[in-house]
Amino acid sequence: MARKRRDEEESLPEIPPRPVTLAGFAGHARQVALLGRALSRSVLNPSLLFSGPPSVGKAALAWRLAAALQCVAPAPWACGACPSCRKAVRGSHPDIRTVTLETNADTGKLRKEILVDQVRERVVAPLALPPYEGRRLVFLVEPAEALRTEAQNALLKSLEEPPAYGQFILLTSNPAGLLPTVRSRCQHVTFGPVPPGEMRRAAEAAGLRGEEAESALACAAGAPGLLFSGAWREALSRRETLAALLEHGLAASRYADLAPRVEALAQEPPAAVLAESLRVVAEAQRFLAGGAAAEPLARAARARGQEGLRRVADRLSEAPAHLVRNVNPRLLFERAFLVP
Numbered sequence: 098m099a100r101k102r103r104d105e106e107e108s109l110p111e112i113p114p115r116p117v118t119l120a121g122f123a124g125h126a127r128q129v130a131l132l133g134r135a136l137s138r139s140v141l142n143p144s145l146l147f148s149g150p151p152s153v154g155k156a157a158l159a160w161r162l163a164a165a166l167q168c169v170a171p172a173p174w175a176c177g178a179c180p181s182c183r184k185a186v187r188g189s190h191p192d193i194r195t196v197t198l199e200t201n202a203d204t205g206k207l208r209k210e211i212l213v214d215q216v217r218e219r220v221v222a223p224l225a226l227p228p229y230e231g232r233r234l235v236f237l238v239e240p241a242e243a244l245r246t247e248a249q250n251a252l253l254k255s256l257e258e259p260p261a262y263g264q265f266i267l268l269t270s271n272p273a274g275l276l277p278t279v280r281s282r283c284q285h286v287t288f289g290p291v292p293p294g295e296m297r298r299a300a301e302a303a304g305l306r307g308e309e310a311e312s313a314l315a316c317a318a319g320a321p322g323l324l325f326s327g328a329w330r331e332a333l334s335r336r337e338t339l340a341a342l343l344e345h346g347l348a349a350s351r352y353a354d355l356a357p358r359v360e361a362l363a364q365e366p367p368a369a370v371l372a373e374s375l376r377v378v379a380e381a382q383r384f385l386a387g388g389a390a391a392e393p394l395a396r397a398a399r400a401r402g403q404e405g406l407r408r409v410a411d412r413l414s415e416a417p418a419h420l421v422r423n424v425n426p427r428l429l430f431e432r433a434f435l436v437p
């Protein structure tokens with residue numbers, strides 16, 4: 098068994114190292130202190146729910162917590178140097194398990210939901226046996242709101258009565274997408290955006306300088322994960338799209354050009370696009386009230402006017418309630434940006 102595991106490890110593709118110590122972790126001092134105290138006293142709640150905006154550091158801290166629970170010499174967080182920590186850094190610790198969206202073998206596309214079979218195979222069955230080598234068997238479930246109802250119900254039993262070695266960390270940017278029964282079984286730890294000073298240090302640590310750092314910081318909006326992954330560049334192109342939708346969205350002559358851009362937005366995680374859209378509209382509103390804005394957004398703000406921006410903001414704010422009822426995101430974005 099041990100032999101087989103080594104062979105499997107060698108055949109894994111190169112994955113970026115996953116930090117396990119607190120060095121360089123941006124923000125969330127209150128959450129770090131809270132969890133650190135629970136670690137020191139060995140009173141960590143076995144079912145944790147981390148919620149907050151995408152890429153603010155929930156998964157990064159969950160991974161550090163998982164590593165601390167396995168570390169040979171925790172103080173109380175992971176040392177980063179012991180054999181357990183080295184495995185966690187490589188993402189190959191056998192007792193830290195991730196349950197996430199998987200690729201559909203038939204279509205080759207990433208599924209949008211976590212299925213009940215995944216929960217049975219990857220959580221319920223392994224939980225019946227003690228950890229291979231660590232102190233705990235840690236399950237990271239992300240994005241938890243993607244768990245189908247049956248999957249949440251299957252998970253519920255494990256959350257209610259986990260064995261002493263079981264530890265769950267559910268991660269979500271939309272806690273309302275979880276069943277009340279699941280939410281009530283977990284200790285809720287909420288995360289907000291990382292403040293500007295710490296974001297600036299994170300940008301430096303990510304190797305961003307000068308104008309590039311300024312663009313990145315504006316796009317990342319308190320989410321250091323976007324700086325380190327480079328995904329702020331996608332956010333930048335999304336902001337350009339949103340500015341174009343605000344500027345030209347009501348011109349019938351531009352519909353053929355803008356409809357595909359709305360379609361592209363609708364393919365992205367709706368919660369992230371909605372949050373970004375509301376930020377962009379709020380910036381445009383501040384610009385009209387005398388604030389500063391980059392040129393594309395300033396043009397967009399002037400084109401829509403205060404009344405038009407308010408209408409867009411209202412419709413965006415109503416969108417989450419429609420998404421819960423499975424309304425197509427494309428229709429919601431069209432209604433927000435392309436309808437007077």
Ligand SMILES: [Zn+2]
Binds near residue numbers: 169
């Ligand atoms: Zn260690």
